[in-house]
Amino acid sequence: MAFAKEWIDEGFPASRVLKYASITRSTYYYRLANPPKSRVHTGGRPIPGYSLNRKTQKRVKDSTIKGYLMNLIEGEDEIYGYRKLTKALRRKHKLVINKKKVYRLCKELDILMPQREKKQKHPRRLAKNRKITGPNQLWQVDIKYGYVTNSRRFFFLASAIDVYDRSIVGHYIGKTCEAPKITKMLMKAMMKRDVKMAKAEEGESRLIIRSDNGPQFISNHFQEFSKDKFEHERIPPKSPNMNAYIESFHSVLERECYQRNEFITFDHAVATVTKYINFYNKRRYHGSLNDCSPSEYYAKWAANSVDPVELAM
Incomplete structure (x- = not known):
C-alpha cells in the first residue's frame, strides 16, 4: 500500500x-x-486512584487510604507488614483492595517494613587460593551430560579429580544424578584412597572438595554429608577457571570418547565411558606429570621418587 x-x-x-x-x-x-490509527502502548491499565467501600459502594481516594495506613501503623498495627495492613483495611474500613495496591501505597509513603534476611542452614564457603603439595589435598567434582541415541535421553557422569596427580578418583554414571549418588561415589573414593574421614584436629589439614553451585552440591544432603568428612567449597558463579582441572578432564573426555562413539544404549554408554576412564587413569600420558599416567605418577609420589611440586590453586 x-x-x-x-x-x-x-x-x-x-x-x-x-x-x-x-x-x-x-x-x-x-x-x-481512512488511514489506520496507530496503537500507542500505555504500559498497562491506568491507576484508578481510588478503591470502593464494600458497604456503601462509594469511592475512597488513594490519599484517604494513605491516611488510613498512617493511622494504622501509629496504633496497634504498627508491627504489621503490607499483607496484614491489607486485611486491616478490609476489616476496619470495609475497602475492596488487594495487597499489590497496599504495597504500592506503602512504598510511596516509605513505610514498608524491612524484609527478613533468609538464613542459610549451611554457610557457603567460597573457593580461595590454595597451595597444593600432594595428593588428597584438593579434589574437584563436576557433572557432565551424554546422549543415548536409542532412547533419545541424556545420561549423567559425575566425576572427581585429584588436582595433584590428575587421577579420576571416583565417578558415577546414571540416568539421574541426585546428591545421594554423588556422596556415595565420593565415599567410595575416599575409602579407596584411605582419606581420613573425621574432623581435623588443630594444625591438621583436611581434604577439600571443590564444586560449582549445582543443585546437587548445595543440597542439604550434600552439606550434611560433607560436614564431618571433608571441607566443601564452592566456586563463585561464572568462574569455571577455579574448577579448571575437572573442566579440562571433561573437555578431553568429550574429544577422545564422546565424539568418537555413538552410545546406542545406556549400558553401552556405561561400558564405553568406564573403559575410557580406566585408560585415562592407567595408560594415558600427561605432559604435566612427566609423561606418566596418573596412576604411575601417584605410585611414584608414594615411593618418593618424584621431585616435589607445589601447585597454586
Missing part, C-alpha cells in the same frame, strides 16, 4: 500501479481516506 501510493504520487498511472500491486481501486481509496 505504501509503495503504491509513492509510485502514484510520482506520476505513474494509478490503474497500472494498483494492478501490479494486486490492490483494488476501492481498497486503495478507502485506506487513503
Whole structure:
C-alpha cells in the first residue's frame, strides 16, 4: 500500500500501479481516506486512584487510604507488614483492595517494613587460593551430560579429580544424578584412597572438595554429608577457571570418547565411558606429570621418587 501510493504520487498511472500491486481501486481509496490509527502502548491499565467501600459502594481516594495506613501503623498495627495492613483495611474500613495496591501505597509513603534476611542452614564457603603439595589435598567434582541415541535421553557422569596427580578418583554414571549418588561415589573414593574421614584436629589439614553451585552440591544432603568428612567449597558463579582441572578432564573426555562413539544404549554408554576412564587413569600420558599416567605418577609420589611440586590453586 505504501509503495503504491509513492509510485502514484510520482506520476505513474494509478490503474497500472494498483494492478501490479494486486490492490483494488476501492481498497486503495478507502485506506487513503481512512488511514489506520496507530496503537500507542500505555504500559498497562491506568491507576484508578481510588478503591470502593464494600458497604456503601462509594469511592475512597488513594490519599484517604494513605491516611488510613498512617493511622494504622501509629496504633496497634504498627508491627504489621503490607499483607496484614491489607486485611486491616478490609476489616476496619470495609475497602475492596488487594495487597499489590497496599504495597504500592506503602512504598510511596516509605513505610514498608524491612524484609527478613533468609538464613542459610549451611554457610557457603567460597573457593580461595590454595597451595597444593600432594595428593588428597584438593579434589574437584563436576557433572557432565551424554546422549543415548536409542532412547533419545541424556545420561549423567559425575566425576572427581585429584588436582595433584590428575587421577579420576571416583565417578558415577546414571540416568539421574541426585546428591545421594554423588556422596556415595565420593565415599567410595575416599575409602579407596584411605582419606581420613573425621574432623581435623588443630594444625591438621583436611581434604577439600571443590564444586560449582549445582543443585546437587548445595543440597542439604550434600552439606550434611560433607560436614564431618571433608571441607566443601564452592566456586563463585561464572568462574569455571577455579574448577579448571575437572573442566579440562571433561573437555578431553568429550574429544577422545564422546565424539568418537555413538552410545546406542545406556549400558553401552556405561561400558564405553568406564573403559575410557580406566585408560585415562592407567595408560594415558600427561605432559604435566612427566609423561606418566596418573596412576604411575601417584605410585611414584608414594615411593618418593618424584621431585616435589607445589601447585597454586
